Amino acid sequence: MSKMIAAGFVGGGFMGEVHTRAARAARARLSGIVSSSPSRGQIAAERLGVEHSFATLEEMLADPSIDVIHVLTPNALHAEQALAVIAAGKHVICEKPLAVSSVEADQLVAAAREAGVTATVPFVYRFHPMVREARARVQAGDTGRLFTINGSYLQDWLLDQADHNWRVDAATGGASRAFADIGSHLVDLIEFVTGERITRVAASLRTFFDTRVGSSHVGTEDADAVVFETSGGAIGTLLVSQVAAGRKNALRLDISGSRESLSFDQEHPDSLWVGRRKASLTVPRDPAHLHPDAARLSVVPGGHPQGYQEAFAAFIGDSYASIAGEARDGLPRFEDGLRAVRITEAVIQASTSGQWVEIEEVPNE
Secondary structure, eight states: OOSOOEEEEEOOSHHHHHHHHHHHHTTOEEEEEEOSSHHHHHHHHHHHTOSEEOSSHHHHHTOTTOOEEEEOSOGGGHHHHHHHHHHTTOEEEEOSSSOSSHHHHHHHHHHHHHHTOOEEOOOGGGGSHHHHHHHHHHHTTTTOSEEEEEEEEEOOTTOSTTOOOGGGSHHHHOSOSHIIIIIHHHHHHHHHHHOOOEEEEEEEEEOSOSOBTTBSOOOSOSEEEEEEEETTSOEEEEEEESOOTTOSSEEEEEEEESSOEEEEETTSTTEEEEEOSSOOEEEEOOGGGSOHHHHHHOOSOTTSOOOHHHHHHHHHHHHHHHHTTOOOTTOOBHHHHHHHHHHHHHHHHHHHHSSOEEOOOOOOO
């Protein structure tokens, strides 16, 4: 990129740390930050190495030097803040879920298209090199016809009733917690790798703690079990939980086809298991022997661990390249965020009704 991207950030918590590290790795200028109060903004600016703290989002949007704004606030604020960023003519990177309803997400997609800005959502697991390798194998026909897909995303950070977070509250986090927060990553990964769309779902949701410390009523789910069908005729299952003891960030995807199977484990991201009837193998992350798109994202030599932060930096780097006018394959945009919101709503509806629910397609640009 000939011009250094100037980035602003709304929110200085954990995701603020991740985004600023990734932006710095992408050689951006960390120009400004806004937090929940001016004093917290100043603290966040000093801690994260951001040049200036603004008192309000409006002040930061008025700065003509800032090119892109990262929206990292609680879910219920995403739509309002991202729309304000777009209205100011700036590019936007908005944390997932993109919005707490498909109506809001639709508005964001329409606004970004009309403004002609780059608008992306950090489905960052797409940026693991071995995920790209799996996708390339499916695209090349190596797996054959897809038969079954099994996905799971398990965490334990809300295992105990004493565990609390703003996401527990539907007023700030939205109607879904576990699926909107981490299940959205899983369904995006399934559609990205397989190239097939999830067409309908049946689901069961569970809230194991009706109350938590700091919350008199919990209106969001702890776990989801989902059965689904795809546009290519495959069938699949999803298990999503934030109360799975010992599981820290266990995202796993197993795809079985007529010729071979593929298995990716996010906690061991430097390899891809390839299953065959006569001989199975484990493919290591070795840039010299990977598909070009996977090799591009392999930024350290084979044998040296590469993980989540590198994947995040690759996503930010590709977002900034898009701002500069470069096309990058596989960049998750607001349309992909809308897609995840619609699947989340279908999962909630299926659980409530006890019926299969069809997934509405997102129109192409």
